Amino acid sequence: MPNARVLRDIKARHGVNANEILRRAYLYVARNQTLPAQVRFQAQLQLNTFGRYTRPTTVKNRCIETGRGRGVISEFGLTRFQFRQKALANELPGVHKASW
Amino acid sequence: MFSRSCRSAVSALQRSLRFNSTNSRPPAAATEPTLPTGTPLSQIPDISEPFYASSIVHGRGVRPPHILPKTHGIPAATLHFRSYHPNLLDFFVHFAGHAAAALGIPISKPVHLPTQRRLWTVLRGPFVHKKSQENFERRTHKRVIKAWDAHPDTVDLLVQYLEKHIAAGVGMRAVRWTRAPVGIGAKTVETVRGQLRGSDAVPRAQKVKALGEQIVKEEMKAAAGAPTTEGAVQHTAPSS
Numbered sequence: 213m214p215n216a217r218v219l220r221d222i223k224a225r226h227g228v229n230a231n232e233i234l235r236r237a238y239l240y241v242a243r244n245q246t247l248p249a250q251v252r253f254q255a256q257l258q259l260n261t262f263g264r265y266t267r268p269t270t271v272k273n274r275c276i277e278t279g280r281g282r283g284v285i286s287e288f289g290l291t292r293f294q295f296r297q298k299a300l301a302n303e304l305p306g307v308h309k310a311s312w
Numbered sequence: 313m314f315s316r317s318c319r320s321a322v323s324a325l326q327r328s329l330r331f332n333s334t335n336s337r338p339p340a341a342a343t344e345p346t347l348p349t350g351t352p353l354s355q356i357p358d359i360s361e362p363f364y365a366s367s368i369v370h371g372r373g374v375r376p377p378h379i380l381p382k383t384h385g386i387p388a389a390t391l392h393f394r395s396y397h398p399n400l401l402d403f404f405v406h407f408a409g410h411a412a413a414a415l416g417i418p419i420s421k422p423v424h425l426p427t428q429r430r431l432w433t434v435l436r437g438p439f440v441h442k443k444s445q446e447n448f449e450r451r452t453h454k455r456v457i458k459a460w461d462a463h464p465d466t467v468d469l470l471v472q473y474l475e476k477h478i479a480a481g482v483g484m485r486a487v488r489w490t491r492a493p494v495g496i497g498a499k500t501v502e503t504v505r506g507q508l509r510g511s512d513a514v515p516r517a518q519k520v521k522a523l524g525e526q527i528v529k530e531e532m533k534a535a536a537g538a539p540t541t542e543g544a545v546q547h548t549a550p551s552s
Contacts, residue, residue: 233516237523241531244524251531258527285432292434299448305481306396310431310449 215279220265221272227265235259235266377409380418382460388417389459389467391474392425392485398453404479405455415470417462425454464490 214222241247241255264270273284275291283292288304299307391408395401405422412419430450435441459467471486478484 233519233523236520237527240520240524241527247528248532248535250535251528254531254534255527285434292432293438295432296434296436296446296448304450306450306452307432307448308450310447 215274217281218274218279221270221274224265224267224270227263228268228271231262231266232268235262373410377406377413377419379409379421380413380416382418384461386461387458387489388462388464389471389489390487391457391459391471392487393455393457393482394452394485395482396450396452397481398451400479400481401453401455404482405457407477407479408457408474411473412457412459412470415462415466417466417470418460420456420458420460423456423458425456427454428452464488 238255238259242252242259272281273286274281275284275294276289277294278291280291285292285295288295298304393401393405409419432448433445436444436446467488474484
């Protein structure tokens, strides 16, 4: 059973995917310098009503084994300790102890 | 792939035979029926199995492949091979060389491109102890073989054969040279435009823009007309 935070992250990813176009449209209006101020302001207010699971900043890479949010190596989706354990067990293709 | 004892035996044999290419071998005895090495398939006459088997150069599969001479120097293909395991890579490149020689394709010797090295330094422990870390690396070894002068169908055959029998752990990429008819530039642009139309990227940007204009219209109407309505507006998910 994945972490509670992992579940939240999954929810955020689904939400971002579903609302990306709508958010971008509102952002386009809100940041457009040529439009009148009131229209931009209204668009910004609408943008504020979106929930937190639609914001792309909520998405964070988490360890696929432990669900830890820090120290994650993106290429493997693993925390540094999990990466070390799997690397020493030869479970990561091509990864070996470096020596030079 | 091989057992430990086999691996060391093969590598020992390879080392001893590395520089004894079939090019420099002395010719076989006159009594034995032989075919010159590198004879293209088209020139081999209809022969029975015993004749062909007795004409095989012993150890040919282990020695470096025969490099056929270029006929015109026109590039046909460039084969890139990448792997994390250099022995496996060299083995498969050796196999690719023999396959090309069997098909009568002049090739270059395998060239070693610079090895890419990816390094990760991680803490040894799961918690604190920053001063004790461990280095892990992953080396990507690369080899290139260039093919010349062959018919495009022959090169197709080589690439398909290699893809079918590729060793697990080796990646191959083939860059091909083909002759194109006059007017190919315009046709290519048209094809690419058609593909763009079908893909997701362009309609998405258009959708965003269209939605934006719609939102602007609504807000302008609301601003120009009665006082603005309070409360959250219904957000409809866009139809994808």
